Structures are given as structure tokens and as C-alpha cells.
Amino acid sequence: MSFAYSTTRLLHDEHEAALVLLERTASALRRQDADDAAIVSAARHLAHALRGEITEHFTFEEQFVFPRLIERGCGDIVELLDEEHQTLNEAFAEILDLIAPLEAALTADLDVTRFRRLFGVVDTGLRGHIEKEELGLLRMIEEFFDRDLDAEAASRHGD
Ligand SMILES: [Fe+2]
Ligand SMILES: [Fe+2]
Structure with a gap:
């Protein structure tokens, strides 16, 4: 897919990076020989991204x-995407609570059963959200943004 605007390209690249992160975590959980250390490492990596680049992307x-896009009449779809952000943020908070003691080095143990369950919610929710944005949000940006708006939005990326 090729995009005319920097904003669309930035968001698309970040969606791809998030999908790689989800796949890496899922594959650590799937491996037959996965020991706890491999899963703990994947959990730490996931927590770092959820708190960092994924939160920045949402913001x-x-x-x-x-x-x-709301100003340009796309309120219905945007409201749905915004609601999904809230739901996902709740799922992120729950899994981050589970991982936080590991990150603070308070323990080396992870409740893998609970991690697997919470990751399932994050994985399904975030994949579905990204799919909707790739099909809907990015097209709306390409249709309703203009050069000035794109330049303004892209310049705020990473603020
Ligand atoms: Fe989003
Ligand atoms: Fe997104």
C-alpha cells in the first residue's frame, strides 16, 4: 500500500511494529521448549512497548x-476507534500490573497462566484495532487531510 501523507506512513509503520511485537510475544508463549525465562523476557519487552511506543501512538x-477527522465528518468511525483505545488501555493496565513486579526486580517469577490469558485479550484486541485502522483510519487520513494538515500532524509526532 502506498500513502501520499507522512502521517499515514508513520502510523502504518507503527502498526507493523506493533504486530511484530505481538507475534514475538505469541511465539515465546507457543514454543514447546519455552522456559519461564524466555516468557519473562518477552513479557518485559511487551511491557516496555505498551508503556512507551504504543501509548505514544495512541496519544x-x-x-x-x-x-x-471528526471536524471533517468522520465522527462515527473515529468514536469507535477512540472507544477501542479506552478498552485496550484497560487491558494494557491489567497486564502491566502483572509484569510490574518483574520490572521492579521485586520477583523473578511470572504467573504464566495469567500472563497467557491477559496477553490473549491484548493480542486479539490490538490486532483487531490495527486492522480497522489500516482499512479505515489510514484511508480517511488520505482522503480528508491536506498537505498543511499532514505537515502539522507529522511535525507533532513524537512530541
Ligand atoms: Fe488507534
Ligand atoms: Fe493506530
Whole structure:
């Protein structure tokens, strides 16, 4: 897929990176020989991304993309995507609570059964959200943004 605007390309690249992260975590959980250390390492990596780049991605969409599209008449779809952010943030908070003691080095143990269950919720929810945005949000940006708006939004990326 080729995009005219930087905003669309930035979001698309971040979606791809998030899918790689989900796949890496899923594959650590799937491996027959996976020991706890491999899963713990995947959990730490996931937590780092959820708190960092994925939260930044959500914030960028909420602050610089969604409002512009609502102004241009795309409120229904954008509201749905925004609600999904809230639901996903709740799922992220739950899995981050589970991983936090590992990150703080308070324990080396992870409740793998619970991690597997919570990751299942995050994995399904985030994949579905990204799919909707790839099909809907990115097309709306390409249709309703203009050069100035794109330049303004892209310049705020990473703020
Ligand atoms: Fe989103
Ligand atoms: Fe997104």
C-alpha cells in the first residue's frame, strides 16, 4: 500500500511494529521448549512497548488525528476507534500490573497462566484495532487531510 501523507506512513509503520511485537510475544508463549525465562523476557519487552511506543501512538492519534477527522465528518468511525483505545488501555493496565513486579526486580517469577490469558485479550484486541485502522483510519487520513494538515500532524509526532 502506498500513502501520499507522512502521517499515514508513520502510523502504518507503527502498526507493523506493533504486530511484530505481538507475534514475538505469541511465539515465546507457543514454543514447546519455552522456559519461564524466555516468557519473562518477552513479557518485559511487551511491557516496555505498551508503556512507551504504543501509548505514544495512541496519544498521537487521539490528539492530532482523531480531532481533525471528526471536524471533517468522520465522527462515527473515529468514536469507535477512540472507544477501542479506552478498552485496550484497560487491558494494557491489567497486564502491566502483572509484569510490574518483574520490572521492579521485586520477583523473578511470572504467573504464566495469567500472563497467557491477559496477553490473549491484548493480542486479539490490538490486532483487531490495527486492522480497522489500516482499512479505515489510514484511508480517511488520505482522503480528508491536506498537505498543511499532514505537515502539522507529522511535525507533532513524537512530541
Ligand atoms: Fe488507534
Ligand atoms: Fe493506530
